[in-house]
Amino acid sequence: MKQTHRRESSRGKILDLIRVSGPVSRVELADMTGLTQATISTAVRSLLNDGVVLETGRGESTGGKPRMLLELNPASRLGLGVHIGQDYITYVVADLSGRVLGRRRVSGPGDASPMTVVSRITDDIDRLFDALAVDRETVVGMGLAAPGPLDRTEGAMIGAPSFRHWTGFPLRRALSTTTGLHCEFDNDATAAAIGEYWLGATEGYSSYASVYMGSGIGAGIVMDGTIYQGVSSNVGEIGHVSVDANGLPCPCGNIGCLELYASPQVVVAQAAEAAARGELNVPLTGVVSEDFAAVGTAANDGDPVALRLIGRSAEYLASAVISMVNLLDLQLVVLAGSAFATAGSFYVDTIASALDKRAMARAIHRVEVRMSVNGNDAAALGAATLVLQDRLSPRTLRSVSIA
Template identity: 35%
Template sequence: MHRTGTNLPAVGEYNQTVVLDAIRRRPEGITRSELAALTALSGMTVTKVCRRLLAAGLVDEHGTRTSGPGKPAAVIKLNPSGGFAVGVHIDPAAVTYVLVDLSGTVRDHSRTGTPVTGDPSAVIEEMANAIEALIAGSAVDRSRIIGIGIASPGPVDVGDGVLLNPPMMPNWRQVPLRRALAEATGLPVLLEKDTTAAVVAELWFAAPGSSRDFAFMYYGTGLGTGLSVSGEVVRGISSNAGDAGHITVDPAGPVCHCGRRGCVGYVTVPRALVERAVLDGVLLADEAGDLDDMVAVDAAFTRLAALAATGDAGARAILTTAARSLARAIVLLVNLLDIDEVVFGGPFWARVSPVILDALPEAVREDPALVRPHPIRFSQSAIPVDVAAVGAATLVLDNTFSPRPSALLLAAE
């Protein structure tokens, strides 16, 4: 899918993003005439836009291409070093930082423990220092840094750039992160819910013809869901859409912190699976450690996943049960949104994906509540390092360089 432009003079900026997006999605290069055909813009408009993009260093000319009679045409390609964005993913277990170029390639990354201090100023200072160290270590021209994107567990106030009261992060309540980090770094800052950032990343990297209607199941310290419908990220009225963690999948299950039983975001997360492994004797209590310590949970979860991968019956049973719980929640989402793909990712996902994906498709297909006239695909995010961190960076690139029809309405007012 691609956007087409308009030849109205009032929307030059929109046309520029249309052309740049078309160039970005064709890494092999594209000629001006091909751009005109693809974007439905006039040849003159495309020539003017390309001239601006070349002057800004966002694209380069790479040789020529002959297609039929006439003069060989210059081939235009994206200049990956024309712009960079920093992505930050805040998780209860760790903070991940990435530096992404205009093509979406991760140039550098780092990770630190999540600050536990209740003093927001100390948190901001630590994050700003980590960002500056990442930029300096990459040897990237700082003037080419477009901005910083932050992906955080919800709920968030995107308008004011405030972390409200993210679960499992009691010291991060009402933190005005966007404004404070912008002041500390001197760079523009965007804030987004982590699952939404993951969807932004998936759409940014999507190949032509790929699905535009999907749910992203984010499996980290908690379970979150991001949504794309018709190629647009579903944010909701407060930009906190997709909080599917309290879908009941086991009415007789353990009591969630919300007071109800069997919430999918309570029974399937790493901490719950490690706790079940201890109760079932799959892991010793000493192996699990303190379940309130995410570092200990991470290590124990890795051990549980390794046991399942080697065929341990008890470990596989725990993950298979988790897959069935996930299937019940997925069926609800598929029925509600009529989506045809579910993408999985997140820092804890890869370790358990072989076992869960072995059981999940059948559990979804055989669920008597499933109502659908089409097949459902299950895939894994191919985005490297940390999908939410990369999503936070691509959020900046997307906000700057992706065509938005809504901009036409603003221009017309």
């Protein structure tokens, strides 16, 4: 049994290296991994037989027979990503290189029952696959991203503020049954962190966090090249870090949680109050994501009230990020999620400035803060790469350590 696991682990490591470093020869793979030539040859033969790797020519001769080069065959396997958010459900189909082949966004679950939404999602997936003319035999599975906290063992959301009536519903099993697809399940922030890695946006950084802000706030954390899951896979709930020890009670049971002061829902509620007083002229629709984007647009246009609301949210978020950086000694913080689409620059500047002044290790190394390369699709694309990653090398993101 252990021998089989080692073979699968070696195969995954080699495939991931070919994906990142190709075109690459078998000899170079042996040098990078420390594996024997026999192990490399066995794994590569298996990958070639499965069609996920191609021999694409010969490299320059170093005195002997030119080495055959290996490259990923991106179209050989596809992953489907589904992100269930409060206002929208987003679908992404991506290939082995992380390239997006198609996407779809529909309205969120609202008050519909979980099984009704599962039926909707199943129909949406069928329509997306048909529109893209996807060969379903190439789809390795579905990555499902949802707001936490999660019970990954049961594949269920547990008490997420916008999905309280979903608590305990076996979402992963239901969707796997209705779609016939293997289903991986994780929180949206962790999915976003995996997506950043897959698209090469974290190259050179072995320890980083993806701070995801949609309806709530979470963080996906990578330590020494490995996704950190914690005991129950509910790591990174930065939205429920206390930023005011004498603050408001949170439904989670804590006091003064970040989400009570910095989340889009809170900013929109404050904007509605300001609009009612005649202090802010921003059209509000009742859809949190759209209204938060409107406040962000007003801030970009220089509206003083919108600037104050966004600025206050950014300052609270910066305080929580500083605590996370001080605890984990991170090199990079990536901001992902729909909430940063219009106001992201304010958050980047505020958090970066705060880290430069207040992070404990600031004299030793600077912590970079940047926007996600994946924009609004960060969680959905991350979910697609999540299921692909599971088929490559499930225990680690990076196949080799970073110097």
